[in-house]
Amino acid sequence: MNQLTQQIYQHVCQLDPDQKEFQQAVYTFLLSMDKIVDELPEIGYHKVIERMVEPERAIIFRVPWIDDEGRLQINRGFRVQQSSALGPYKGGLRFHPSVNLSIMKFLAFEQVFKNSLTGLPMGGGKGGSDFNPKGKSEAEVMRFCQSFMTELYRHIGPDTDVPAGDIGVGGREVGYMFGQYKRITDTFTGVLTGKGQSFGGSLIRPEATGYGLVYFCNEILQGEGKKLEGKTCLVSGSGNVAQYTVEKLNQFGARVVTLSDSSGMIYDEEGITPEKLEYVKQLKNVKRGRIREYAEKYKGVTYIPRTGEGANPIWDIKADYAFPCATQNEINEEDAANLIKNGIQLVGEGANMPCAAAAEKLFIDKGVLLAPAKAANAGGVAVSGLEMSQNSMRLKWTSAEVDQKLQQIMRGIYENASAAADKYSEHNNFVDGANIAGFLKVADAMIAQGYV
Ligand code: NDP
Ligand code: 2IT
Numbered sequence: 001m002n003q004l005t006q007q008i009y010q011h012v013c014q015l016d017p018d019q020k021e022f023q024q025a026v027y028t029f030l031l032s033m034d035k036i037v038d039e040l041p042e043i044g045y046h047k048v049i050e051r052m053v054e055p056e057r058a059i060i061f062r063v064p065w066i067d068d069e070g071r072l073q074i075n076r077g078f079r080v081q082q083s084s085a086l087g088p089y090k091g092g093l094r095f096h097p098s099v100n101l102s103i104m105k106f107l108a109f110e111q112v113f114k115n116s117l118t119g120l121p122m123g124g125g126k127g128g129s130d131f132n133p134k135g136k137s138e139a140e141v142m143r144f145c146q147s148f149m150t151e152l153y154r155h156i157g158p159d160t161d162v163p164a165g166d167i168g169v170g171g172r173e174v175g176y177m178f179g180q181y182k183r184i185t186d187t188f189t190g191v192l193t194g195k196g197q198s199f200g201g202s203l204i205r206p207e208a209t210g211y212g213l214v215y216f217c218n219e220i221l222q223g224e225g226k227k228l229e230g231k232t233c234l235v236s237g238s239g240n241v242a243q244y245t246v247e248k249l250n251q252f253g254a255r256v257v258t259l260s261d262s263s264g265m266i267y268d269e270e271g272i273t274p275e276k277l278e279y280v281k282q283l284k285n286v287k288r289g290r291i292r293e294y295a296e297k298y299k300g301v302t303y304i305p306r307t308g309e310g311a312n313p314i315w316d317i318k319a320d321y322a323f324p325c326a327t328q329n330e331i332n333e334e335d336a337a338n339l340i341k342n343g344i345q346l347v348g349e350g351a352n353m354p355c356a357a358a359a360e361k362l363f364i365d366k367g368v369l370l371a372p373a374k375a376a377n378a379g380g381v382a383v384s385g386l387e388m389s390q391n392s393m394r395l396k397w398t399s400a401e402v403d404q405k406l407q408q409i410m411r412g413i414y415e416n417a418s419a420a421a422d423k424y425s426e427h428n429n430f431v432d433g434a435n436i437a438g439f440l441k442v443a444d445a446m447i448a449q450g451y452v
Pocket of ligand 1: 096098165166167168169170209237238239240241242260261262263325326327328350351352377378380381
């Protein structure tokens with residue numbers, strides 16, 4: 001690290017020594033900044049990076065709700081409004097017991113550069129709660145969402161901050177939160193994205209992150225004269241991003257052999273066909289079941305339970321391409337070494353920060369094509385941006401129109417990240433390319449808007 005980035009990193013670690021995920025996201029970002037800070041002295045002069053690592057605002061609030069037994073439950077709610085340099089704060093809400101300020105800040109920080117890469121006018125933010133939706137009744141989820149929004153509403157708005165979904169928050173939760181916002185404020189606006197189709201949601205938003213991931217990786221592969229067709233792929237997770245990644249990989253003629261959840265993984269050598277994927281969607285989205293049930297339904301499928309923190313068996317299966325689509329740090333250094341040993345050629349990050357810093361370094365050092373989350377999973381927020389446009393214009397585009405715009409945006413991100421990599425780093429270093437391309441636009445806006 002050079003002197004400036006080293007100082008910034010030390011300062012971040014001293015200020016918040018417990019925020020390991022946030023420190024990790026800042027650290028890997030600063031490694032890319034090393035490639036440009038000497039060439040662009042105005043970055044240091046205007047303290048652009050120092051400002052970026054401090055959220056404009058971070059709100060923490062109490063969320064009280066009554067469970068089905070009539071008992072009062074209390075959770076903690078968050079909204080980190082990281083940067084409004086490019087537009088209203090924009091980013092998802094995560095409901096998961098692991099949620100804390102460090103995780104919220106890492107996600108909000110990365111969101112700023114991701115949103116910049118989309119080319120749409122969106123700042124960056126993230127929020128959520130340590131509420132665990134697993135095992136809760138429909139009524140409990142609704143009451144929680146209503147209470148969460150009863151506090152959050154005063155901090156958001158269609159021109160201020162526009163939340164959406166993330167882990168544990170899908171169409172159902174967005175619907176309940178939208179209903180409560182509308183009721184409290186007496187306004188029908190595009191204050192949330194990922195809404196249902198009957199009340200302002202955009203077509204292709206549910207599909208967008210997974211589809212966008214595959215479009216982006218396809219651009220990288222094409223640049224190398226490689227393709228998806230006929231290739232074996234590993235996908236982790238079995239939620240929104242994983243499901244639509246499998247759907248698009250199937251459409252490109254690839255064979256996906258794995259899915260997982262926090263309890264374990266399935267290995268289906270024959271491939272997760274469109275018919276089997278429909279079963280997964282029903283199982284996860286309607287029945288809210290576990291991926292283990294896939295192995296009970298289909299013959300020749302192995303289920304491997306997840307035990308302990310060590311190497312994850314999902315990353316020790318021979319395949320051409322891997323798509324981590326579950327959560328942060330799901331690929332550690334040992335997992336990366338296993339993937340490389342088995343000849344992996346591309347890792348496409350559907351989840352946010354799925355690779356530990358050491359894993360990321362190993363992939364780059366060994367020449368594995370790494371499609372970083374900020375670029376590769378930007379399709380979700382991109383279509384959220386398109387949902388905001390449609391809400392403002394009070395019209396609705398067709399699936400084909402939205403899909404075409406999504407493809408254009410992902411191609412644009414690939415071209416920008418690629419060009420920034422070639423100019424400031426090395427060919428095919430999409431980690432540096434995405435960080436630098438995303439950063440430069442935010443930096444320009446921050447310098448132009450003065451010291452705010
Ligand atoms: P979902 O809630 O739909 O699915 C999450 C999946 O990941 C589930 O299979 C879940 O398993 C698994 N998972 C979650 N936490 C853990 C954990 N700590 N350990 C192991 N497995 C875990 O979420 P999404 O598909 O929306 O999100 C997946 C990833 O993609 C996240 O990193 C998210 O930030 C990112 N992302 C999402 C976007 C979106 O539009 N939804 C956009 C861009 C990125 P289980 O059911 O057992 O918890
Ligand atoms: O991480 C992400 O980009 C998201 N969860 C989607 C955010 C959004 O506003 O659609």
